Amino acid sequence: MNAQAQPKQTPSTYVxxxxxxxxxxxxxxxxxxxxxxxxxxERETELVRAGQLHQAMAFGNQKSELSRRYVTTVGNLKASQKFMSRSAPDLLKTLHRHHDTFRAMLQVNLTVLATAHAVSENVVRGVNAEMQRRNIPNTYTAQGRRTAPGPRHTTPLSVSRSL
Structure with missing residues (x-):
């Protein structure tokens, strides 16, 4: 007999x-x-746009708790979708419309955060390039070309990620 292991189905945690x-x-x-x-x-986005990153980071715990509640509620709604599509289709359509608006607003937040990330990355790269330019000796080869710096002439850049 071939006893094949049957995958155990975990009971749904959604109601x-x-x-x-x-x-x-x-x-x-x-x-x-x-x-x-x-x-x-929205408050976090306003603070990031204003360059007040430290204050914006203070919303992390609140966002985590609300996100947890959101995921749980969406899971419960998915588990209830068949019932709701039969008994309350208008309510389900209204929820879909509001959820589409919610996603659009989240996209604005993600765009702001991506922009702030790109700007800060460019600043760090610019600082690093300037540091390296100042540390590299300015010499020429016998053919009159600038020498490429060796690894011993590059200085590592250390960045603290905490604000």
Whole structure:
């Protein structure tokens, strides 16, 4: 006999709505958590745009907690999707519209953060290039060309990531 190992199915940690009232509560929870998360992200985006990164980092714990609630609520909604599509299709459509708006707002935040990252990376690269330029001896070969610096002439740049 070939006893093949059957993959164990882990029970779902998400709770599906079984009544219209539970579905409505779930929808309200998603709307509340999306609104709260957007509020935090908008404040963070404003601070990053203003260059106040230290203050923006203070929202990390709050964002993590709201993100955890968001993932749990979305999982519960996915588990309830069949029931909600039969019993409350209008509510499901409204949630989809609000979620699309939520994703668009998150995209704005990601764009701001990516821009701040690119700018800071360019600043660090510029500082490094200037340091290396000052440390490299300015000499020429017998053919009149500049010499390429060897590894002993480059100075490593150390950056602290904590603010």
């Amino acid at each position: 599906a709505a079984a009544t219209a009232e539970e579905a409505r509560k779930l929808a309200d929870e998603l709307m509340d958590v999306m609104s709260a998360l957007l509020g935090v992200i």
